[in-house]
Amino acid sequence: MNYNDIIRRFMHGHGYSRLQPLAALFDMDGTLYDSMPHHARAWMSMCEEAGFEATPMDFFMAEGRTGADTIEMLMMRSRGQHATPADVEHYYSIKSANFRRMPPVDLMPGAPQVVQACMDAGMATVLVTGSGQTSLIERLAADYPGAFALKVSAREVAHGKPSPEPYIKAMQMARVEPWQAIVVENAPLGVRSGVAAGVFTIGVATGPMPAQVLAEAGATVVFDSMPACAQAMPELLRSLMP
Numbered sequence: 102m103n104y105n106d107i108i109r110r111f112m113h114g115h116g117y118s119r120l121q122p123l124a125a126l127f128d129m130d131g132t133l134y135d136s137m138p139h140h141a142r143a144w145m146s147m148c149e150e151a152g153f154e155a156t157p158m159d160f161f162m163a164e165g166r167t168g169a170d171t172i173e174m175l176m177m178r179s180r181g182q183h184a185t186p187a188d189v190e191h192y193y194s195i196k197s198a199n200f201r202r203m204p205p206v207d208l209m210p211g212a213p214q215v216v217q218a219c220m221d222a223g224m225a226t227v228l229v230t231g232s233g234q235t236s237l238i239e240r241l242a243a244d245y246p247g248a249f250a251l252k253v254s255a256r257e258v259a260h261g262k263p264s265p266e267p268y269i270k271a272m273q274m275a276r277v278e279p280w281q282a283i284v285v286e287n288a289p290l291g292v293r294s295g296v297a298a299g300v301f302t303i304g305v306a307t308g309p310m311p312a313q314v315l316a317e318a319g320a321t322v323v324f325d326s327m328p329a330c331a332q333a334m335p336e337l338l339r340s341l342m343p
């Protein structure tokens with residue numbers, strides 16, 4: 102595939118005179134780990150216990166939001182009430198405990214190769230997640246050695262995705278501007294967050310939603326799977342480098 106047209110259109114659309122990718126900003130759930138089915142199940146059992154109305158698709162659609170934002174959505178919908186900080190802590194701790202009881206999450210096939218391609222190209226790699234799920238964040242060092250010294254998690258941001266804040270924070274951490282970064286994301290709200298931050302955003306459809314949903318959310322380039330992204334990454338990065 103020839104990426105030059107896509108890159109030219111992206112630069113023109115943002116008024117960038119050049120791109121110089123120095124940092125790759127990676128989403129975690131559904132991107133680095135095949136964890137979304139586990140999360141959906143953990144949310145569903147919490148909802149059944151608490152009496153919130155929900156379907157698994159709600160959690161695929163809400164993917165990228167912080168736990169607090171998701172609990173606010175559930176409380177408003179089922180009870181017409183805002184979630185207090187105590188509600189958030191209570192329901193999120195039940196959801197987290199459900200998640201921890203599940204079998205270990207697998208690495209997303211192809212993701213280590215995508216991360217490695219960015220490292221080989223001399224880029225800093227930064228984690229940008231809405232998750233406060235420490236059990237997965239703690240595995241990163243072993244599963245992605247040397248990759249994610251820099252991390253933005255739910256604790257560091259006031260507004261989760263689709264706000265651009267998590268990606269803006271990540272760029273401040275890595276000391277880069279939007280024209281010096283790329284985003285790798287699997288969910289529509291995450292794609293919108295990267296796009297709103299002005300970053301070249303790679304959307305990878307790894308779950309039940311079609312790739313088209315990521316294109317509609319504004320992804321600069323879209324892949325059907327992480328192995329497809331891994332295969333394309335070296336050429337895409339060469340095209341992006343000046």
Ligand code: CA
Nearest residue numbers: 128130131288
């Ligand atoms: Ca995700």
